[in-house]
Amino acid sequence: xxxxxxxxxxxxxxxxxxxxxxxxxxxxxxxxxxxxxxxxxxxxxxxxxxxxxxxxxxxxxxxxxxxxxxxxxxxxxxxxxxxxxxxxxxxxxxxxxxxxxxxxxxxxxxxxxxxxxxxxxxxxxxxxxxxxxxxxxxxxxxxxxxxxxxxxxxxxxxxxxxxxxxxxxxxxxxxxxxxxxxxxxxxxxxxxxxxxxxxxxxxxxxxxxxxxxxxxxxxxxxxxxxxxxxxxxxxxxxxxxxxxxxxxxxxxxxxxxxxxxxxxxxxxxxxxxxxxxxxxxxxxxxxxxxxxxxxxxxxxxxxxxxxxxxxxxxxxxxxxxxxxxxxxxxxxxxxxxxxxxxxxxxxxxxxxxxx
Ligand code: SAH
Ligand code: SF4
Numbered sequence: 617x618x619x620x621x622x623x624x625x626x627x628x629x630x631x632x633x634x635x636x637x638x639x640x641x642x643x644x645x646x647x648x649x650x651x652x653x654x655x656x657x658x659x660x661x662x663x664x665x666x667x668x669x670x671x672x673x674x675x676x677x678x679x680x681x682x683x684x685x686x687x688x689x690x691x692x693x694x695x696x697x698x699x700x701x702x703x704x705x706x707x708x709x710x711x712x713x714x715x716x717x718x719x720x721x722x723x724x725x726x727x728x729x730x731x732x733x734x735x736x737x738x739x740x741x742x743x744x745x746x747x748x749x750x751x752x753x754x755x756x757x758x759x760x761x762x763x764x765x766x767x768x769x770x771x772x773x774x775x776x777x778x779x780x781x782x783x784x785x786x787x788x789x790x791x792x793x794x795x796x797x798x799x800x801x802x803x804x805x806x807x808x809x810x811x812x813x814x815x816x817x818x819x820x821x822x823x824x825x826x827x828x829x830x831x832x833x834x835x836x837x838x839x840x841x842x843x844x845x846x847x848x849x850x851x852x853x854x855x856x857x858x859x860x861x862x863x864x865x866x867x868x869x870x871x872x873x874x875x876x877x878x879x880x881x882x883x884x885x886x887x888x889x890x891x892x893x894x895x896x897x898x899x900x901x902x903x904x905x906x907x908x909x910x911x912x913x914x915x916x917x918x919x920x921x922x923x924x925x926x927x928x929x930x931x932x933x934x935x936x937x938x939x940x941x942x943x944x945x946x947x948x949x950x951x952x953x954x955x956x957x958x959x960x961x962x963x964x965x966x967x968x969x970x971x
Pocket of ligand 1: 735736773777809830874907951
């Protein structure tokens with residue numbers, strides 16, 4: 617099987633090159649650097665290598681990107697992409713443009729096995745893990761399509777990154793490496809539903825990313841109902857793992873907290889959340905639930921959201937309300953499935969944006 621250039625760190629590429637080719641090592645550096653400079657998945661464009669070498673390289677390495685099967689653009693500029701991977705499996709990614717920033721929400725698995733009650737991805741079941749090159753490939757394919765450079769990557773698309781830990785970590789190292797995507801670790805985020813043993817292992821892995829934890833309730837009985845995985849890793853176990861993580865890394869964590877009317881938005885829920893976060897360097901992202909067809913929750917109204925945030929503030933816990941993007945095209949958090957099932961939209965390149 618061929619190695620994929622987008623799944624290799626520069627040192628790894630160089631050593632495979634050295635093993636397989638009798639050419640000098642600087643040739644490998646030239647090819648890799650030109651690839652990341654141009655971000656063009658066509659061997660013919662890698663002119664720093666002589667034609668013959670390009671042909672031989674193409675026999676050992678692949679550079680193709682996931683195929684764009686569909687894309688849609690939201691009224692707020694958010695774009696959703698449906699990618700077809702080499703074996704026909706489909707995944708979605710989302711691009712969120714904001715002043716001076718392009719954030720890609722990428723998938724780490726096709727589908728998800730964790731079955732959270734509020735999440736469209738969870739309802740669709742699990743298909744397979746993605747390889748690192750399929751994660752980095754989502755980002756590069758979007759960059760090419762829009763002719764922009766992505767500034768932030770968050771593993772908040774489909775799937776649970778800590779159930780595909782090796783490949784997800786590899787993708788973050790490649791996003792971060794200055795000879796690859798060169799994105800600062802402050803602009804990379806790994807989001808987990810709370811796989812406590814894998815959280816404990818994170819400090820040792822030194823993954824260049826911030827950590828976000830999908831909490832959604834700090835009351836065990838409520839959290840278990842919303843997220844079946846919570847029964848396997850109860851809140852005390854999760855908190856101990858998070859303390860271990862913050863002690864060793866000095867990183868602040870983000871709690872993601874979907875607000876569901878009448879389920880997790882009472883004053884008692886706010887107190888439980890503040891209690892859980894006590895002693896951890898953390899802040900809370902409140903997310904009014906995005907509707908998913910066939911799921912019977914209700915997001916609270918704006919007043920209730922503000923009241924909940926206010927209560928957290930009074931309890932000494934910093935919280936902000938996440939402005940939802942792309943909900944009209946089902947591109948908002950938790951609305952990703954394996955198909956864009958509504959009409960295709962004409963895609964427009966934003967004015968003045970270039971490489
Ligand atoms: N599996 C990981 C990462 C992907 S989910 C995780 O759960 O953290 C990304 C975020 O979207 C999570 O915080 C998830 O809880 C949230 N989410 C899922 N469904 C949602 C919905 N319908 N509305 C708002 N947020 C949702
Ligand atoms: Fe999976 Fe995250 Fe959705 Fe839960 S919220 S089903 S962990 S993708």
